[in-house]
Amino acid sequence: MKMKKLISVMLTGVMAMGLLAGCGSSSESAEEDSSEQAAQEETQDDTEETAEGASDAASGSGNVLIAYYSATGNTEEVANVIADATGGDLFELEPVEPYTDDDLNWTDDNSRVSQEHEDESLRDVELVSATPENWDSYDTVFIGYPIWWGIAAWPVDSFVESNDFTGKTVIPFATSASSGMGESGQLLEEMAGTGDWQEGQRFRSGADEADVQEWVNGLGL
Known part of the structure; x- marks a missing residue:
């Protein structure tokens, strides 16, 4: 009986560690997705600003x-x-x-x-x-x-x-x-x-x- 209880406790620990690892992986993946999205938005903003600047120059709104x-x-x-x-x-x-x-x-x-x-x-x-x-x-x-x-x-x-x-x-x-x-x-x-x-x-x-x-x-x- 003691052996069965020991095995049961060990299996429970392994499963808990797996769940924690899975949660950590999901969290890291979410963070990576969020960072990638932010980088894409920043690049898009820079592109829009560059385009606006070029448009201003072309329209003659210079100095x-x-x-x-x-x-x-x-x-x-x-x-x-x-x-x-x-x-x-x-x-x-x-x-x-x-x-x-x-x-x-x-x-x-x-x-x-x-x-x-x-x-x-x-x-x-x-x-x-x-x-x-x-x-x-x-x-x-x-x-x-x-x-x-x-x-x-x-x-x-x-x-x-x-x-x-x-x-x-x-x-x-x-x-x-x-x-x-x-x-x-x-x-x-x-x-x-x-x-x-x-x-x-x-x-x-x-x-x-x-x-x-x-x-x-x-x-x-």
Whole structure:
């Protein structure tokens, strides 16, 4: 009888050890499955982030901004070429009270631009929006404008005065039928008081796209 009891106790111990081993194996297997799943999810997240980054780059949401005021469309055309060449974002400076063709008739002493030219107090042109979204994310800012009486068209002044250009490279560009850049870039730099302002470039009205691209390529952005 004692022998049978001893054998029975031994068999019970062996079975218990087997159950414990099985439970341990199941636990380890569950842990391995959980770790593998976590690794797969992390890899998937990394892949999605990479894809999102590539999508952002392809859509032109980089660190270049092209802000411009265009009275007759010439500056807008140049701005579009710069945007295509740099992958930058466009930001049009739109006066709350848009300029009409009559307003822009500089040969008429009574036109809006003529009156504003004669009286600087009238040049405070309110913009629909003076600061683009994500302003702080831009490292390089192009500022485009037509030349009015040898200086930048004053709707641009509101944009320059409204923003902090600290840490940004600022590149002016202008369009005109005959006038050069003059001191337009320097005057805007003085107005801004911040930023690393570069020498600007003037393009003739109806500028050739190749000329604009060549200039942008030469900037080494």
